[in-house]
Amino acid sequence: MTEIEIDLHGIDEKDMSKYAHLKKEREKIIKDASGNPISTHFPLNEMAMKLHPRVQYVKVAEVIHENQDTKSFILVPDTEKGTKALAFFKAGQYISLEVPIENGVYHRPYSLSSSPKDALENKYKITIKKFPHGRVSNYFFDFVQVGDSFSISAPTGTFTYERLRDAQHIIAIVGGSGITPIMSMAEAICDGTLENVFMTILYGAKTEEDILFKERLNEIVSKTSKIKVEYVLSEEKNENYLHGFIRKDLIDQYVEEENSFFLCGPVPMYSYLNEVLKEYNIAKKYIRHGLFKSELDDINYEEYLLTVFTNNKKFTIPCYGNMTLLDAMEKNGVIALSKCHVGECGFCRSKIISGKVKTFVGSNRLKDKSYNYIHPCASYPESDIVLKLPK
Numbered sequence: 001m002t003e004i005e006i007d008l009h010g011i012d013e014k015d016m017s018k019y020a021h022l023k024k025e026r027e028k029i030i031k032d033a034s035g036n037p038i039s040t041h042f043p044l045n046e047m048a049m050k051l052h053p054r055v056q057y058v059k060v061a062e063v064i065h066e067n068q069d070t071k072s073f074i075l076v077p078d079t080e081k082g083t084k085a086l087a088f089f090k091a092g093q094y095i096s097l098e099v100p101i102e103n104g105v106y107h108r109p110y111s112l113s114s115s116p117k118d119a120l121e122n123k124y125k126i127t128i129k130k131f132p133h134g135r136v137s138n139y140f141f142d143f144v145q146v147g148d149s150f151s152i153s154a155p156t157g158t159f160t161y162e163r164l165r166d167a168q169h170i171i172a173i174v175g176g177s178g179i180t181p182i183m184s185m186a187e188a189i190c191d192g193t194l195e196n197v198f199m200t201i202l203y204g205a206k207t208e209e210d211i212l213f214k215e216r217l218n219e220i221v222s223k224t225s226k227i228k229v230e231y232v233l234s235e236e237k238n239e240n241y242l243h244g245f246i247r248k249d250l251i252d253q254y255v256e257e258e259n260s261f262f263l264c265g266p267v268p269m270y271s272y273l274n275e276v277l278k279e280y281n282i283a284k285k286y287i288r289h290g291l292f293k294s295e296l297d298d299i300n301y302e303e304y305l306l307t308v309f310t311n312n313k314k315f316t317i318p319c320y321g322n323m324t325l326l327d328a329m330e331k332n333g334v335i336a337l338s339k340c341h342v343g344e345c346g347f348c349r350s351k352i353i354s355g356k357v358k359t360f361v362g363s364n365r366l367k368d369k370s371y372n373y374i375h376p377c378a379s380y381p382e383s384d385i386v387l388k389l390p391k
């Protein structure tokens, strides 16, 4: 143990008398003060509000038909509703979009596929692929037009490059529409927003038609040597592309001494790649996963009752074993806080008063479990449920 000597020499009670005049000075300052309220406007607070607005109102300025089942939407501020400028973001982040459809109000996370630089010109791009039972994705694909207005969250999410944590070389392994956050990173590397970063994209798609942003990716590759792209088609043999799935022998060709892996695609792709990446013996911090929703092994189609307490109101609605509690609430117009929809952001965290749920592995922190907190976006009912939403 090290002893620290403090020099108390010369300090005694009498010395305090040296400060007696301060009391009088203080009293004078208080007496002479104007009585106006103290300003609460600080440049730092204003900057924080610009970067993290609670809500942003946007309008669709352009719809781009990407392929047979995917469209991109250019969003700009809806100034009539009070949004003057869009918040800046980090490449790889997403926004949560609020969409009223029939009696429900749905929130869905969509990755920004444009460069963060575009946000400075008040433009976001999101890219939405329609899925067979995707209520919001189908609605967007079939009905949303130029001029439609929505509210969205501030950009959020941790699927981003961090200089202090990540290696200089990124290996992005993506499947299908999982390219969207990686596209934003590619744009950011190309325009210099992300400096001194190199990226190899291994992009798996079913057919050539399913490759999103192919022309733009090829253009970026021709502009900068910092980005390489390999396309792998699983359902089409085409001499211009590799055929099959993204396997270890392909990854081996691009692995450098230090790499950060950014994975984004369907759940089976993650299961395979998580096993493959173990063989490289790399620290966990170098492996990042995009948002994904785990699927349950055994689906139960039972009907249950979900009782929700929120803002001094009580709702009782039907809920099925194959739908999350959040999906049931959204479908029935019960407004619940949410952002990521996959048990990651913690925004929907609610207290379960009674009942039994099945949750995705990893979506429930241990402490939450012991205090009966769950994430309704990642919880399926196994009985009638009573739930209390956060204020």
Ligand code: FES
Pocket: 337, 338, 339, 340, 341, 342, 343, 344, 345, 346, 347, 348, 349, 375, 376, 377, 378
């Ligand atoms: S919405 Fe993010 S954890 Fe539920």
